[in-house]
Amino acid sequence: MPDTQMIKETFEKGKGILNLVPVFVPRRFSKAGMRLRLHPHDYYALGTERGSIKERWFSSVIPAMNGELAPPDEGMSYVLPLSGKLQDKFLLRDAVDLLGAPIIGDDLKKKYGTWPMYSKFFDYFEPLFHHLHLSFEAAARVGRLGKPEAYFYPPQMNNHPGTFPATYYGFDPDVSKEMVRERLLQYESGDNRITEISRAYRIELGTGWYTPPGVLHAPGSYLTYEPQWNSDVNSVYENITAGEVYPYDFLVENCPDDKKRDVDYVMSLMDWEKNVDPNYRDHYFRPPVLAVENESYRENWIVYGNEYIAGKELTIYPGKTVNIIDPVAYGCIMIQGHGKFGEHDAEAAVMLRYGQASSDEFFVSEQAALQGVTIKNNSKYEPMVILKHFGPNHPERP
Secondary structure, three states: OOOOHEEEHHHOOOOOOEEEEEEEEEEEOEOOOOOOOOOOHOOOOHHHHHHHHHEEEEOOOOOOOOOEEEEEEHHHEEEEEOOOHHHHHEEHHHHHHOOOHHHHHHHHHHHHOOOOOOEEOOOOOOOOOOEOOOOOOHHOOOOEEEOOOEEEEOOHHHHOOOOOEEEEOOOOOOOHHHHHHHOOOOOOOOOOOOHOOOEEEEEEOOEEEEOOOOOOOOOOOOOEOOOOOOOOOOOOOOOEOOEEEEOOHHHHOOOOHOOOOHHHHHHOOOOOHHHOOOHHHHHHHEEOOOEEEEEOEEEEEEEOOOOOOOEEEEEEEEOOOEEEEEOOOEEEEEEEEEEEEOOOEEOOOOOEEEOOOOOOOEEEEEHHHHHHHHEEEEEOOOEEEEEEEOOOOOOOOO
8 A cells, every 4th residue: 555644745845846766668679779878788688588677757657568478567757756766656546546636637637537648768779560569549459548649759869770760651642542451461471571561761860759549650769759648559560670570469469359461451440541740740740949038948849739748858057047837737857957856866877787766856836836847966067957847738739
């Protein structure tokens, strides 16, 4: 059972801002990009059977869908008490359940009952398989939620581009459904090479994309900051990627049992019109949009143009102290600089050991966001850079 007194004291003494503990997530497929600022010896901290660590999750109240070997809280964020004692940490989900509206606001509490999104660093050395995330309707058939998601490529986290820094989206506009169907029917007989009928866009650092549910995408090999809905469901259409073979279950693991051999049902998971949109880049590419700029700081919108998630990049100039007001709750990760974040010491991670605490990740309650968060950059030379992830209720997003 959660310690309700500790949760309340941590919230009150932190003036509505919670320091979160790093959450690293292994995946059994592909190769780690080694850009998570994790100690090189710790990428297999959970053992070789689990695969290397390739993701870090932020502000998460849901577990990762990560197979039978994963513990039930894998992917879920924990809060560090002000004592700094890791043994006393508690789930962000428990804090949200206990505190309710003061932490996430009346709007989200009434509509969703919880914090409805999370974000992650997605860090793969090779390109990922061509896959889609289910719509809310398709996900409901297997008792899950749909998954819209967005991407931003922070220069600070991308010291190398991996092997293929370009992302495929959907299919070429002249591709037919029958052509896609033929590729899916080859899933177990040979390499279906489905990206041959797709289209790739080279990744531009400092920009991003929005990916609606039902759109095929094969993410390129830069580290990606990904705000997304509270879901971890997909369907993998590509069976061999960078020489790695993926089993048929990757294609149908989120299909009803009686539909797992129904290729037409698998095809129905696609939003066909969006996949073959001839103006895909115009509709879903997201260059930064300036929100505020003055002598002390600059803030850009980096995730926008959808009804589910939003994100900002906040840059505070060297030696400056600012008070930043937002109308809603948010999570954030500091990727450059050091100083103060509200009542908390704050610093971008340089090298973390698996399981240690850090001072780079926070959850800001709606109460604290409305009052304004005082942030101080203690560096004489470097900017302080913070990525902020919001749910669907920020009224100012473009």
